[in-house]
Amino acid sequence: MSVLLEREGARLEVCQERILKVDGEADFDSAASLAAKGTEWLQGLPRATEVEFDLTGVQRASSAVLSVxxxxxxxxxxCEVHIVQVTLSQPLARLTAMAGLDPLLPTAETSVSA
Structure with a gap:
């Protein structure tokens, strides 16, 4: 596990070398830092790498998290990196459904590239 960011109540880490995991309060105060660190990590990966996003640790849904x-x-x-799964917390799942973003998010049942 490698911690990429820990500040303002939010934590971003890489687990098992391919899972980008967010925990805590991913709000407007931390969104820019989360986006930047995650983007930097993705840009450093070799093409065709398969990764997952785990946002189950984000318990307060906001448009800031969706932006990230x-x-x-x-x-x-x-970067031609393949997102094979996005796992959301219940509040985020409700928000993405309301925003109509579900088709953009690969799940375990629908493994696609981003």
Missing amino acids: LLEWLRTAQA
């Missing part, structure tokens, strides 16, 4: 997630998806696509 969308930024990571764009970066992965640009």
